[in-house]
Amino acid sequence: MATIDTINDKIRRGQATVMTAAAFKAHVAEVGISQAAKTVDVVTTGTFEPMEASGAMLNLGHTDPPIKIRDCYLDGVPAYAGFGAVDLYLGASQMAQGSDNDEPRERGGGHVIADLVAGKSVHLQATGQVTDCYPRAAFETTISQHSINQFYLFNPRNLYQNFIVGVNGGERPLYTYLGPLQPRLGNAVYSNPGALAPLMNDPDLQVIGIGSRIFLGGGIGYVAWEGTQHFPLQKRLPNQTPIGPAATVALIGDAKQMQARWVRGCFFRGYGPSLMLGVGVPIPVLNEPVALGCAVRDSELVAPVVDFAIPRRVRPTFGMVSYAQLKAGRITIDGRPVRTAPLASLYLANQVAETLKQWIDAGHFQLTAPVAPLPCDRTFIPQDTWGRQVTLG
Known part of the structure; x- marks a missing residue:
């Protein structure tokens, strides 16, 4: 049986067999699971999609005289400053301030993060809490990734194991986190x-x-932790893939190493800003069950079709459709054809997997064994307010 160590040894010697997820699935169709498990060392997966539960940590370094920042704006986007004196957290979905006429700007934290990754400069305006050790009351400057200390992404929820299909059964257009419906x-x-x-x-x-x-x-x-709303107990098909939103992960990485192609700000009309992010994960083929998981095809995966016209947490569905149907461009709902479109870029998802494959082939990227497994027993706890009993002491 293969191990992470034996696979890394092959990578160092330039002898590892690495395939993208798409290539591996075609390979399994040709030679079967058993042979593929014996001959392939790593399968590279990828996605490029909006990930609004993302953000960046920044450390500015101390000013002279020092300031304890408590309100801060980066190109007009509020950053959180409720911890260290010059530490900031910029959320990808944080909206920019309105202009002088209070019109919203189609810009947010994701755009500022993308600008910093691209090496651009951004305007910083901060006010501080004046204390004996932090006497400065205000600070204004221009920063770039080269003029600050730490600049890394810390994303509380990325890589949903599955998600939903959004439709609109109502009478007016809806502007959602999936785009216009x-x-x-x-x-x-x-x-x-x-x-x-x-x-x-x-x-x-x-x-x-x-x-x-x-x-x-x-x-x-790196995978830093389970993601928020991590829900591995979602109902699953016999192939163990979930029928709706399930597992998630929290991710962390040095944004100074990142590339503008794979980190892009975006804006959803009527909803707000987000961050388009390329993420690729290598799957070490340790045994046949792992290979079987990597062999899953779009025809064997399903997602629920959810009606956003019903303004509730639990919305009615029109049943399940396979990803093969979704990617074909049409699904059928109540006997009528409905055109489909992906929010993720399937082309760039394949490019992420291909780029990661090239890194491994060249010996520039080795695998790591997890220091702990992701929990598989998390339930999903909603916040229901209707009928809540409140006890006053």
């Missing part, structure tokens, strides 16, 4: 790349865990 079932939008998605290729979380080294935004990152 046209009325009367005018379109259907899905966000997960299906058989290309990293966690879809490791449905039982056998090999991806805390400490796994990954491709993050064109640099090297």
Whole structure:
């Protein structure tokens, strides 16, 4: 049986057999699972999609005289400053301030993060809490990734193992985190790349865990923890893939190593800003069960079709559709054809997997064994306010 160490030894000697997820699935169809498990060492997966539960940590370094920042704006986008004196956290979905006429700007934290990754300068305006050790009351400057200390992404929730398909059964257009949904079932939008998605290729979380080294935004990152809303107990098909939103991961990586191609700000009309991010995860083929997980095809994966016209946490669905149907461009709802479109870039998802493969082939990227597994027993706890009993002491 292969191990991370034996695979890394092959990588160092230039003898590892690495395939992208798409190539591996075709290879399995040709030679079968058993032979593929024996001959392939690593399968590279990838996605490029909006990941709004992302953000960046920045450390500015101390001014003279020092300042204890408590309010801060980066190109007009508020950053959180409620901890160290000159530490900031910039959320990808934080909206920019309005202009003088209070019109919203189609810009947010994701755009500022992308600008910093691209080496651009951004305007910083800060006010401080004046104390004996931090006497400065205000600070204004221009920063870039080269003029600050730490600049790294810390993303609380990325890489949903599966997600939903959004439709709109109402009478007016809806502007959502999936983009515009046209009325009367005018379109259907899905966000997960299906058989290309990293966690879809490791449905039982056998090999991806805390400490796994990954491709993050064109640099090297790591799985830092379970992601928020991590829900591995989602109902599953016999192949162990979930039928809806399930496992997630928190990711971390040095943004100074990242590339502008793989980190891009975006804006959803009527909803707000986000961050398009390329993430690739290598799957070490340790045994046949791992290979079986990587062999899953779009026809064997399903997602629920959810009606956003119902403004509730639990919305009605029109049943399940396969990712093969979604990627074909049409699904059928109540007997009528509905056109589909991916929110993720399937082309760039394949390019992420191919780039990671090239890194491994060249010996520039080795695998890491998780220091701890991702938990598989997390339930999902909603916040229901209707009928809540409040006891006053």
